[in-house]
Amino acid sequence: MSHGGAIVILTIHTRQRVSHLLIALICLLLVFTPAKNSFAKSKKDAQMSDYTKVKSAYVMDAKSGQTLYDNHANNQLPIASLSKMMTLYLTTQAIKHHQLNWNDKVPVDDQLIKMSKSYSLGSFKIKHSNQYTVEDLYKAALIASSNSAAIALGKAVAHxxxxxxxxxxxxxxxxxxxDAHFVSSSGLDNTDLKKYGYQLDGTPAKAQNLVSARAISIIAQHxxxxxxxxxxxxxxxxxxLDGQTLxxxxxxxxxxxxxxxxNHLTGLKxxxxxxxxLCLTVTYWRNGRELIATIIGSQSTFSAxxxxxxxxxxxxxxxxxxxxxKTYRIKGHQVIANPAENQTRxxxxxxxxxxxxxxxNQLTATTLPIKKDQPITTTTFNNTGLPNATTQNGTAATTIAKPAAKKQPHSTGLSWFNRLIAGIGRTFSQFI
Incomplete structure (x- = not known):
């Protein structure tokens, strides 16, 4: 009886690993399968499928944040490795603020090295700790979607x-x-993270990152x-990279x-x-503008x-x-808001x-001080037939200091009794 149970568990586990392997192999074949002229018509037909048959989708202008398309885009859903874009953003910020350097060697613990060599969870084999730089792991997390690289980068940012x-x-x-809730820097859920000691304390056994299509597109924008x-x-x-192909x-x-x-596509994840x-966020260009498009939960993400x-x-x-x-007044002070673009599309x-x-543009700042380049207005595009809201802001042209507090009357230091006698004296002096 116990042997039968073990066989069932092993079978389920094996199927799960084989499923991961098959998907990886299919993706590899799709990436490297060349197009042939003799199959041009069939390829063209296969390149597109119904874009509405997805859990969620969203398209935005990368500069203005204007919404071009919305299909249940605010629903929080599992997004898998799209999560790595937030990890890469925070890594980029750490570099920008000199907390990390592209050439810094990153420590990688034994469990992450072990994860990197798993055929279901690994895509870039990490050989030794402190062997790879921030830039190496950044590339591995972005291009090959390495889970170990993403987790190691997150730990490097957070000491x-x-x-x-x-x-x-x-x-x-x-x-x-x-709309985003993270339990993982890589996008793996707790059922995988637990095996390597990376389940976040206090989170359920099957917890996973839940992020909306609109939210992950905004993360990509940043x-x-x-x-x-x-x-x-x-x-x-x-x-x-280091003798391996990402x-x-x-x-x-x-x-x-x-x-x-x-398509004029430039990436992204x-x-x-x-x-x-299957989840996908891409950046592409139209009419001199960069657009960001996200699809979550599709059976045919690329064709969709x-x-x-x-x-x-x-x-x-x-x-x-x-x-x-535009000129506004805040607490009696004139404030000029510069537009995000002098000419937008x-x-x-x-x-x-x-x-x-x-x-x-609507004024959103209501108090002083105002710092130069601080967002003080929100922008809407009207009469477009599309949603009005954007992520665009007008920013303060100059710094406006907070007014100095009014000085209180200087105290004479007299006691209440002395002040009373002095007041009586001033009253009687009027009759003299």
Missing amino acids: GDNAKFIAMMNNQAKDWGI LTQAYPQIYQWSSKASYK VNTNSLLKPGFYYRPS TGYTENAG MNGLITHLDKTVRSTPVKESP VWYRIGQDPNKITVN
């Missing part, structure tokens, strides 16, 4: 404290006001703005099966777990993304709109009159 780093992820999401050079790596289908499973990149030159399904991009090509357009500084649904599009 070796994994729990502290995850708290940093959640605090950053809160600061941005986005990441690419903080480190525009990321495209030199995210656009690579493969990359050589394989990018994004089949929308050249020479992947779903690659289309017309893939993700998969059994709970999350091509379908979504094609749908937007057929249904939305953009028009240039000039913006100028506003997207609109075909059928809308672009001449009726307006850009409105």
Whole structure:
């Protein structure tokens, strides 16, 4: 009886590992399968599928934050390795603030080294601790989606404290006001993390990162703005590092099966777990504007993304709109708000009159002091046929100091009795 139970458990575990292996092999084949002219028609047909048959999808303008497409985009869902974009953002910030250096060697513990050699969870084999730099692990986490590299980077940012780093992820999401809850810096859920001692204390056995499509797109927006050079790596289908080949499973990149030159794609990140399904965030260009598109929980993510991009090509357009500084008053002081762009591009649904599009800014700052470049207004695009809200802000042109507190009357130091006698004296003096 006990032997039978052991066989069942082993079978389930084996199936799970084989499932991971098959998916990895399929992604590899899709990345490196070249397109042949003789199959052009069938390839074109296969490149697109129904973009609506997904759990969630979202598309935004990377500069203005304007929403171009929304399909249940605020639902919190498992996002698998898309989570690594928050880890990479915080790593980038640590470098920017001189807390880390690209050339710093990163300590990697034995459990993470062991994880890196797992055929179901590893994609870049880490040989020894302190062998790889921040830049090496950054590339491994971004291109090959290495779980061990992402966790090691997070610990390096938080001085070796994994729990502290995850708290940093959640605090950053809160600061941005986005729908995100993290328990892992890699995107693995607790069923995998527990085996290596990385389940966060106080979290359920099956806990996983829950983030909305809109939220992860905003994280991608902050990441690419903080480190525009990321495209030199995210656009690579493969990359050589320390004698190993980092394989990018994004089949929308050249020479992947779903690659289309017309997409003008520059990256960005893939993700998969059994709970999350296939997930994908991409950056691409249209009309001189960078767009960010995310699909969560699809059975055919790459073809669905091509379908979504094609749908937007057929249904939305953009028009240039000039913006100028605006003057406001806060606590009696004049404050000038500079626009995020002197000339922005506003997207609109075909059928809308672009001449009726307006850009409105609402003052959100109400107290002094105001620091130069501090966001003080929020922007909305109206009459577009699309959602009005953006992530765009107007920023203060100058610093406005907080007014000095009014001085209280100087005390004479007299006791209440002396003040009473002095008051009586002044009263009688009027009759003399």
